[in-house]
Amino acid sequence: MNGEVEHIHIFDINTSENKLLLQLYEKVIAGELKTFESLKEYVSKIPDSAVLRKYLFRSFELQRKLYWGFFKDITPKTHPWLWREIVMADKTFRFGGDLKRAMSIPDIYLGLLDIHGYTKYCHDKKRNMSMVVLLDRMIYEDVNAICSEAGVISKRAQGDEILILGASAPDVLKSVLNIIDYFNTQGRSFRNTVLSKKLPGTVLPKFQISAGIAGGQKFTPLVITGDGDISGDIVNTAARLQAKANRISPERNRIMITNHVYQKFLASMKEEKDDFFSRIDFFNIGTVEFKGISLVVYDIIFLPEEVLRLKLRELMDELYLCIEKKLWKTRIFEAALDVASGAVKNLESKECRDTASGRALLIKCNNLLEQIDKTRKIFNSLYYETAIDDFSQIIDEMLELKQIDRIALEYLQLVQYNYKLISESYIKVLDEQVEIRINELYGPKEKSSYLLLKKQQSMYAHIQSATRLKLTNRKNIWHRSTDNALDNLNIKLQSFK
DSSP, rough: OOSSOOOOOOTTTTTTTTTHHHHHHHHHHHTSSSHHHHHHHHTTTTTOOOOHHHHHHHHHHHHHHHHHHHGOOOOTSSSSHHHHHHHOOOOOSSOOOOESEEEOOOOOOOEEEEEEEHHHHHHHTTTTTHHHHHHHHHHIIHHHHHHHHTOOOOESTTEEEEEEEEESHHHHHHHHHHHHHHTTTTTTTTTTBBSOOOOOTOOOOOOOOEEEEOOOOOOOOEEEEETTESHHHHHHHHHHHHHHHHHTTTTSSSEEEEHHHHHHHHHHHHHOOOOGGGGOOEEEEEEEEEETEEEEEEEEEOOOGGGHHHHHHHHHHHHHHHTTTTTTTTHHHHHHHHHHHHHHHHHHSSSSSSSHHHHHHHHHHHHHHHHHHHHHHHHHTHHHHHHHHHHHHHHHHHOOOTTTTTHHHHHHHHHHHHHHHHHHHHHHHHHHHHHHTTTHHHHHHHHHHHHHHHHHHHHHHHHHHHHHTTSOOOOHHHHHHHHHGGGGGOOOOOOOO
């Protein structure tokens, strides 16, 4: 016996042989035989034969459709790698087996996708339901076809969310990229083949997609529920990555993956080259905090207009390194200014110059670059608190630029927040030093004016700032203030989900 069923015939209902098949069907439908192991046990006293194997095969097919849920379409022929990872295959009947209901496997990857604008589109088209039906058919049928081609499975979760599960990082990533490509070509075609039968003259809008991909961890549990659904850390992580991608780019395509997925992808590509991935690259966005769990996350660069972001990669890596080494005295500030300058230059170079809005943006970018250079000089002149205030203004202006790199900007905001903490401590020590050394800083007349102004708070703030600048040991005070604040400094992106 080879355990294979090459051809399955539909048996005539009148044949006596078919009574066993009907009996098996009834038992499966009634829920009395939900597992392949129970099927085998039920027919264990019947001699093995080609007919018996056909009955088992057909009954197992029914089991899959009824009780495997998300996994109902998996077979060892259609999804061999996924079958190997999630099914306890039967050694005698290789076409059958049972799902591993709770497991930890390193080679399982989950993508969660969200279609931007789905709800609004359905609301706008409520008087033209054929368009809504067409979009839903694309999500149910076409996405499934795209995923099947890559050897992974898909499931519509809730509303406009799609789950994708596969046994390799490249397969899942390829499916996500193809789905994004499909919805960005307005659902017209996939590899020159029309999938859904569209109504004549119908044109769908382009839909943007945010996605998160998790998996590849040795001890990440995946739970397959009794009805064939999935849960566990891998699902939560993918959902949080997708939420992060959506928050950063609510109107653009974006894919975020964990470091484990990134490493597994690189390893797979070393073993087997795939030209499909020649158009993508990766951008390390550092550590993201997921409700107490910290993960290194990568942003995938796959759109031609985002290639300029790669120029920022080296600057961001330098900033990450400085943060990791806690170089708050000078290097983090300098690295942050480099990132700010790089982000503005990227924006400046990608905008059109022959429009009024393009020229206005160019002027704004040039002004920002001048401000950044000025702030750098102020910081290097030891006027730390002034430089930090100027840095805050730079970030406020960058926030107004819609196309600025949002990940770089998020880090700059965190850097600015932490330097504000240092600055507050620093200014407090400076003021204590001013009080102690007032006689060294001013002559009798100036001291008298200083004390008089101190009583008049509105004018005092100005002279107080000027007096701080007179201190000669500002650098030492800055270093001490930075050291004292280290325990309170933190740079971690939040997932907010």
